[in-house]
Amino acid sequence: MKNKTLAIVGCGKLAQIVADALTSGLLPDYQLIGTYSRTFDKAEAIAQHVNQSNPGYTCTPVRTMEDLLAMKADYIVEMASPAALRDFALDALQNGSSIVTLSIGALADAQFYEKIRTTARENNTRVHLASGSIGGFDVMRTISLMGDSSASFRTEKGPDSLKDTSVYNESLQTEQRTVMEGNAAEAIELFPTKVNVAVAASLATTGPKNIDVAITSIPGFVGDTHRIHVENDQAHARIEVYGKTSDIAGWSVVNTLRNITAPIVF
Numbered sequence: 001m002k003n004k005t006l007a008i009v010g011c012g013k014l015a016q017i018v019a020d021a022l023t024s025g026l027l028p029d030y031q032l033i034g035t036y037s038r039t040f041d042k043a044e045a046i047a048q049h050v051n052q053s054n055p056g057y058t059c060t061p062v063r064t065m066e067d068l069l070a071m072k073a074d075y076i077v078e079m080a081s082p083a084a085l086r087d088f089a090l091d092a093l094q095n096g097s098s099i100v101t102l103s104i105g106a107l108a109d110a111q112f113y114e115k116i117r118t119t120a121r122e123n124n125t126r127v128h129l130a131s132g133s134i135g136g137f138d139v140m141r142t143i144s145l146m147g148d149s150s151a152s153f154r155t156e157k158g159p160d161s162l163k164d165t166s167v168y169n170e171s172l173q174t175e176q177r178t179v180m181e182g183n184a185a186e187a188i189e190l191f192p193t194k195v196n197v198a199v200a201a202s203l204a205t206t207g208p209k210n211i212d213v214a215i216t217s218i219p220g221f222v223g224d225t226h227r228i229h230v231e232n233d234q235a236h237a238r239i240e241v242y243g244k245t246s247d248i249a250g251w252s253v254v255n256t257l258r259n260i261t262a263p264i265v266f
Ligand SMILES: NC(=O)C1=CN([C@@H]2O[C@H](COP(=O)(O)OP(=O)(O)OC[C@H]3O[C@@H](n4cnc5c(N)ncnc54)[C@H](O)[C@@H]3O)[C@@H](O)[C@H]2O)C=CC1
Pocket: 009, 010, 011, 012, 013, 014, 015, 036, 037, 038, 039, 042, 079, 080, 081, 082, 083, 084, 102, 103, 104, 130, 131, 132, 133, 134, 193, 194, 196, 197, 200, 246, 249
């Protein structure tokens, strides 16, 4: 029985994974009612895809964020960018929609994080941080709760994935180099859509300014390897996740949505 309504913001590659999960029956508790993307055609394509595979289904693509908010979906899934999350999140939460987001980088801003937290609480709505291209938030949170802990985040990636950033130059095609060292707040400032994972790990542990982050470019490397280390004097955890593509992030949204309605929750 479909008892939750769903809307999507950002209809790109990862949204397609969620749409496919809807049409293949992996999200039986959800009815997709609206889609919105910067390019209307993309919102329309996802809506058509679900409408065509479910006779009687009505998902409406919209041209503005205001139109999407007006639908008052129970859950808005954000797969656009941290800037998009900043733009609509407070309005959505006030309007009664909870959010599932991949663009966790927006929450590196402590003031914005606090506004989101209080707005969600006041309006009985929630923000679910999907595990994206990493995982292990449970053990990160648990170790951090136990007391004084430290955390580090290391990413290895190929130079091509840095091509549209300020750190890129052709020498990265032949030389291994650490292109960024600092904390998660600095990392998301330098790479505004690429290191949501570092901010997510920081929020689950020591905070955006207190996690030690390094990003290394390796010639010929395909995909991303993320290694997180969190420890206190009682417990250590190491989490390593390799993704050949970012598909795992789209699937993590499917997993989060399933958990929201599941009788047994991981
Ligand atoms: N937490 C994680 O592990 C990961 C998070 N992400 C986040 O997910 C986002 C989406 O990833 P993909 O689907 O691969 O990207 P994509 O580029 O294929 O799709 C994003 C879509 O959102 C639209 N969009 C961007 N800004 C918008 C805005 N302000 N309002 C409305 N639509 C907007 C774009 O036009 C595009 O169609 C990334 O930008 C990133 O923030 C991506 C990969 C991993």
